[in-house]
Each structure stands twice: as C-alpha cells, then as structure tokens.
Amino acid sequence: MQYFRRLSIIRSSFRFLSLSSSSIVNVHASTTHEELYEINKLMNNYNNSHVPIRTVALFEWMSNIINLKPDFICYTQIIRACGEINNLKLCQKIHEFIDKDQTLQSKEYYQLQIKLIYMYAKIKHIELAEEIFQQIKNRSFDINLYGTMFKGYNMNGQPEKTIRLFENEILNKKTIQLDAISATCVLSACSSSHRLDIGHNIYNEVVRLKLLEPPNIRLATAIIDMYCNCGSIDRARKLFDQLLPIADHITYSILMKAYLSINQPVQVLSLFHQLQSSSSSISPDAVLYLHVINACQQLGLPHQAENIHRAIPSFIIEKNLSVQTALINMHSHCLQVNEAYRLFSLLKQKDNHTLANLIHGFAINGQGQRALKLFEDIKLELKLNEQTYKMILYACKFTDGLVDEARKIYKIIPEKYKTPDIASIMVSILARHSLFDEVQSFIHQYKSKSTDVSSLWSALFMVCYHSGNVQYAKSIYDQIKDDPFLLLLFSDMTNSLLSNEIFNYFQQQLPGKCRTEIKNNNTMNYTVYEFHDNDLSNFPLLNSELNIIIDELKSVNINWQLTKNDLKQLFCGHISVRLAIVQNFVLNPSSTVIQLTKTKPLCSTCHEGIKHLTLIKQCDIILKDDIRIHHFHNGKCSCHDKF
Numbered sequence: 001m002q003y004f005r006r007l008s009i010i011r012s013s014f015r016f017l018s019l020s021s022s023s024i025v026n027v028h029a030s031t032t033h034e035e036l037y038e039i040n041k042l043m044n045n046y047n048n049s050h051v052p053i054r055t056v057a058l059f060e061w062m063s064n065i066i067n068l069k070p071d072f073i074c075y076t077q078i079i080r081a082c083g084e085i086n087n088l089k090l091c092q093k094i095h096e097f098i099d100k101d102q103t104l105q106s107k108e109y110y111q112l113q114i115k116l117i118y119m120y121a122k123i124k125h126i127e128l129a130e131e132i133f134q135q136i137k138n139r140s141f142d143i144n145l146y147g148t149m150f151k152g153y154n155m156n157g158q159p160e161k162t163i164r165l166f167e168n169e170i171l172n173k174k175t176i177q178l179d180a181i182s183a184t185c186v187l188s189a190c191s192s193s194h195r196l197d198i199g200h201n202i203y204n205e206v207v208r209l210k211l212l213e214p215p216n217i218r219l220a221t222a223i224i225d226m227y228c229n230c231g232s233i234d235r236a237r238k239l240f241d242q243l244l245p246i247a248d249h250i251t252y253s254i255l256m257k258a259y260l261s262i263n264q265p266v267q268v269l270s271l272f273h274q275l276q277s278s279s280s281s282i283s284p285d286a287v288l289y290l291h292v293i294n295a296c297q298q299l300g301l302p303h304q305a306e307n308i309h310r311a312i313p314s315f316i317i318e319k320n321l322s323v324q325t326a327l328i329n330m331h332s333h334c335l336q337v338n339e340a341y342r343l344f345s346l347l348k349q350k351d352n353h354t355l356a357n358l359i360h361g362f363a364i365n366g367q368g369q370r371a372l373k374l375f376e377d378i379k380l381e382l383k384l385n386e387q388t389y390k391m392i393l394y395a396c397k398f399t400d401g402l403v404d405e406a407r408k409i410y411k412i413i414p415e416k417y418k419t420p421d422i423a424s425i426m427v428s429i430l431a432r433h434s435l436f437d438e439v440q441s442f443i444h445q446y447k448s449k450s451t452d453v454s455s456l457w458s459a460l461f462m463v464c465y466h467s468g469n470v471q472y473a474k475s476i477y478d479q480i481k482d483d484p485f486l487l488l489l490f491s492d493m494t495n496s497l498l499s500n501e502i503f504n505y506f507q508q509q510l511p512g513k514c515r516t517e518i519k520n521n522n523t524m525n526y527t528v529y530e531f532h533d534n535d536l537s538n539f540p541l542l543n544s545e546l547n548i549i550i551d552e553l554k555s556v557n558i559n560w561q562l563t564k565n566d567l568k569q570l571f572c573g574h575i576s577v578r579l580a581i582v583q584n585f586v587l588n589p590s591s592t593v594i595q596l597t598k599t600k601p602l603c604s605t606c607h608e609g610i611k612h613l614t615l616i617k618q619c620d621i622i623l624k625d626d627i628r629i630h631h632f633h634n635g636k637c638s639c640h641d642k643f
C-alpha cells in the first residue's frame with residue numbers, strides 16, 4: 001500500500017511539473033520521437049540518481065495518461081528501475097507489457113529478455129529468470145546471456161548452479177567461448193564453492209583466449225580470489241606478482257586476507273612493505289590497515305606492532321572505530337598492555353570484545369590484579385558477556401593467589417554463561433592452588449547442570465601434568481583416556497607406552513612455527529624471522545651453533561639433544577624456538593632482550609633450557625606461546641614454572 005501511495009504522490013507531482021514546466025520534460029515537443037527522447041533522458045537521470053520509483057511513475061504516466069508508446073530504450077530504463085525496486089508484481093507487469101509489444105524487433109526483444117533475467121535475479125526471483133533463460137532458443141551463441149545467468153545465480157547464493165550451467169553448456173559443448181565478464185562470474189562461483197578443478201580450468205582458458213591482455217584487474221582479481229579460497233595461495237601469489245603494476249586495493253586485500261586465514265602474517269607484512277614502497281601508487285585504506293594490524297596481532301611481536309601503529313595516519317584511526325579496537329587487540333597480544341590500556345581508556349564506545357582482549361592481554365602477562373581492577377571499574381558500565389567473564393577468570397588463573405577473587409567472580413557469572421569452557425578455567429584455578437577436594441566437589445556439582453564435563457577433567461589433568469603430580473593424574477586416567485593429546489601427555493609424564501596410532505597422528509601434524517624480530521645493525525628497524533619445526537636441515541650454520549648450546553646445557557643436565565621417541569617434541573616441536581633463539585645470538589650477540597612467539601605450546605625441556613640460557617648469556621627472553629607469556633630473566637621465568 002505504501003508503495004502505491006508514494007507512486008500516486010510522485011505521479012501527481014510529476015504531472016504538475018511536466019505539464020507546467022517544459023524545462024523538465026518537453027511533452028509538447030512536435031514529434032513522438034522527441035517526446036520519447038526527453039522521457040528516456042529523464043528516466044536515465046532518475047535511475048542514475050537512485051530514484052527508480054520516479055522512473056516507474058514516469059513510465060505509468062506516459063503509457064496510461066498521455067498514451068505514448070515506449071520504445072526499446074524506454075524499456076531498458078524501466079527494467080533497470082524495476083530491478084532496484086523490490087516489487088514482484090510491478091516487475092511482472094512490465095514483463096507482460098513487453099511480451100505483448102508486437103512492434104519490437106526480435107533482436108531488441110532478445111536484449112530485453114537478458115535484462116529481464118537480470119531484473120528477476122536482482123529481486124531474488126531467480127526461478128523467473130531461469131524461466132526466461134529456458135525459453136530462449138539458440139542460446140548457445142551469446143556469452144552475454146550466460147554471463148547474466150551466472151551473475152544471477154551468484155547474486156542469489158547459488159554458485160553451484162553457475163558451475164553446473166558452465167559445465168553443461170560451455171565446457172562440455174565447446175560451442176561458445178568465455179569472455180572476461182562470464183569468466184569472472186564462474187571464477188567467483190568456484191571461489192565460494194571451493195571448486196579448484198573448474199577454477200583452474202577457467203584460468204587456463206583465460207590464458208588461451210588472452211583475456212588478460214591487456215591486463216584486466218577485475219578478472220585477475222577474480223582468479224586470485226578463486227585460488228586463495230580454494231587453498232592454492234602459491235598460484236594466487238604468482239599471478240599477483242605478474243600483475244603487480246595494476247594491482248589495486250581489492251587485490252591486495254584478498255591476498256592479505258588469504259595469508260591471514262592460513263596464519264602467515266609475515267607475508268601480509270611483506271605485502272604491506274611492498275605497498276609502501278615508492279613504486280606503488282596505492283595509499284592503504286582502513287581495510288588494508290586492518291589486515292596489517294591483524295597480521296601483527298598474529299605475530300605477537302612488539303616492535304612490529306609499534307611500527308604499524310606509527311604508520312597509520314591519525315585521521316584513519318580517528319575516523320574508524322574498528323581500527324581503534326583492532327589496535328587495542330593488537331597491542332594486547334603483542335606484550336604492549338600499557339599502550340592497549342591507554343587506547344582503551346580513550347575509546348568512546350567500549351565493547352565486550354575489546355575489553356575481553358585487553359583483559360586477555362593482562363592475563364597472559366600475569367597481571368591479574370590489573371585485570372581485576374579494570375573488571376571492577378567497568379562491570380557497571382557495560383553488560384558483560386561470556387567472553388569477558390571467561391577472560392577475567394583466565395586472568396585469575398595466570399596470577400598466583402587470586403583464588404578467592406575467582407570464586408567471587410564465578411558466583412556472579414549468570415548461569416547461562418557458566419559453560420564447560422568457563423567452568424574448566426575455575427577447575428584450573430582451584431587445582432593450581434592444590435585444592436583438589438574442592439575441585440572434586442565442583443565437578444560433581446557441575447555434573448548436575450551439564451553432562452559435558454570432559455573439558456573440566458582435561459583442565460584438571462593439565463595442572464597435574466605441569467606440576468608433575470603423577471599420582472593424581474593416574475587417578476583420573478579414566479576421565480581423559482578419550483583425548484589423544486592428553487594421552488600423549490600422560491605417556492610422557494608416566495613413561496608409559498603410547499600407541500603407534502596416536503604417535504603417528506601427532507607426527508603428521510603441521511609443523512609449528514616460531515617468529516622473532518631482530519634489530520638490524522645500527523638502525524632502529526627490526527626484521528622478522530620465521531622458523532618451522534622441520535627446518536633443522538635448512539639452516540646448517542644455525543644448527544652447528546645450536547650444537548654448541550646443546551653441549552652447554554648438557555653440563556647442567558638439560559637434554560636438548562633430539563631423540564627418536566621424544567614425546568614432548570610431538571606437541572612442542574622444539575626446533576623452531578631453538579633455531580629462533582640461536583639466530584638472535586648469531587645476528588645480535590650483544591642483545592639484552594630476545595622476543596619470540598611460538599605457535600605450539602612450550603614443553604618443560606625447552607622451558608628449562610631457556611631459563612638457563614638467560615643466566616649464561618645475560619639476556620632476557622620473552623616468549624609468547626599459544627597459552628601465555630613467559631618472561632625469562634636471570635635463570636627464572638615469570639610463570640614460576642606454572643604453565
């Protein structure tokens with residue numbers, strides 16, 4: 001009803017305007033041709049100005065009031081307007097009107113059918129678009145028709161239909177060749193359906209048909225996007241490098257996002273540095289900065305975080321709340337909690353996600369008291385969610401002596417948020433304080449609320465493992481025997497046999513990584529180095545330096561020599577972190593602080609070795625693993641050996 005009311009208002013105002021002012025539309029022009037020309041021009045203006053309802057009003061007025069017959073161009077304008085207005089009846093009315101027009105030439109009618117297909121796709125009635133498509137005879141000669149249908153399916157979230165149509169009518173029949181637009185559409189469908197086979201086939205066709213000559217950035221971006229989403233990022237990168245001179249924001253953004261999704265932040269930073277180089281004409285926007293900030297967050301290295309923060313123009317930070325919160329999250333994860341806290345205090349709109357990240361920053365740094373103070377200050381200002389409650393308990397877990405505070409917080413957590421995840425942190429806190437009776441009754445009580453208590457037992461076992469409480473660990477064996485990771489740890493702590501199946505399972509896991517940033521000689525710049533747990537043979541020089549360290553550690557009964565059945569190596573990896581440390585000693589022997597981030601959890605053998613290295617090398621080592629931050633200083637660690 002509202003639509004018709006608006007239509008009627010516009011029509012009456014239009015009638016008044018058009019009849020009284022010849023400067024808007026000259027309906028008194030001497031010929032029908034001139035009248036139509038004026039009307040089509042006006043419709044085009046309305047469509048370009050995003051007021052399609054006026055085009056519709058004008059169409060109704062000309063066909064009903066002044067009885068002027070629309071021509072082909074007029075139809076294209078009204079179809080375009082209908083595609084913008086989500087009104088099926090109106091679209092069908094125009095469709096019927098066109099179908100009844102016997103004066104249209106067959107070529108014109110065919111062109112209008114393609115436009116009607118697009119119109120129905122746009123208003124999400126793809127079945128009506130399909131109907132028209134099926135009615136068209138001899139359709140295997142026009143790639144434009146297929147391009148429209150592909151676009152329609154993609155717009156309606158049916159990429160698999162795009163691929164099927166391409167396979168059935170183009171790939172198999174081979175009567176028609178792709179053009180840049182249709183190839184872009186099928187590539188986009190392959191990207192969302194992860195069909196590398198078809199996507200790669202199209203890329204070969206694009207090369208054969210020379211569709212990238214001259215360079216076509218939209219098509220190239222579609223290929224890169226397809227390879228990224230189909231897990232073939234190396235191919236995407238190769239094409240990106242070839243097309244570098246024409247790469248734009250979107251191309252960079254797609255590639256950066258893909259690297260972030262597979263945890264390769266170093267590649268994101270190198271793309272960013274490439275972008276900053278003098279040869280690039282692109283100035284990064286907020287979206288690209290967000291990718292780079294996220295990359296720094298993944299890296300967890302403070303100097304990289306500082307550099308990126310400094311590189312972002314202040315107007316971009318001030319204008320974008322998402323950039324501000326991303327910076328807080330980044331600094332929280334990069335050992336810069338003071339900076340994160342400063343930015344958080346300035347934030348006009350505080351939210352749970354950012355708060356939780358900041359509390360997490362305090363937690364992994366062992367600054368539980370600061371986290372609690374922040375929590376107390378803000379709990380009346382913000383309606384806290386599950387994530388924030390989880391992080392505040394996490395903060396109590398990593399700082400000794402906060403068991404009373406944790407109990408109080410757990411009490412005020414709304415019942416709906418007392419998930420197994422949150423309850424298991426509570427178990428950890430109690431167990432770390434050796435309150436095993438309380439742990440047992442806590443788990444017993446929790447069982448009455450939820451049948452899923454496996455994560456609570458896991459948390460309890462992890463504390464036993466790290467504190468070497470073999471007896472207690474054995475007593476809860478039945479509760480953990482379904483978890484391969486816990487069984488691995490159990491075998492490690494009790495020197496018992498591990499099944500070949502589990503051993504092989506962990507051996508086949510992707511190698512872990514360790515990253516470090518090392519100051520370049522005589523400059524303030526830091527270079528990021530990344531090592532993998534299967535990298536030993538790739539760095540012969542570092543390997544021989546590592547052997548010297550292994551000998552030094554042997555003298556204090558710490559065994560860093562690799563052995564075949566070392567169970568700790570299965571979860572820690574050992575190699576990447578050790579190579580990263582040696583790289584620091586080699587490149588910067590006078591360094592007083594080494595920064596490391598490790599993607600897998602640290603084992604106690606590496607932990608003991610690093611403690612000793614800080615003593616003999618008189619150098620602090622700050623290591624962030626996937627659980628917390630260890631600040632090694634003078635033979636000790638800030639975690640007090642509680643992981």
Ligand SMILES: [Zn+2]
Pocket residue numbers: 568569572573574602603604605606607
């Ligand atoms: Zn290790």
Ligand SMILES: [Zn+2]
Pocket residue numbers: 607629630631637638639640641642
């Ligand atoms: Zn530690």
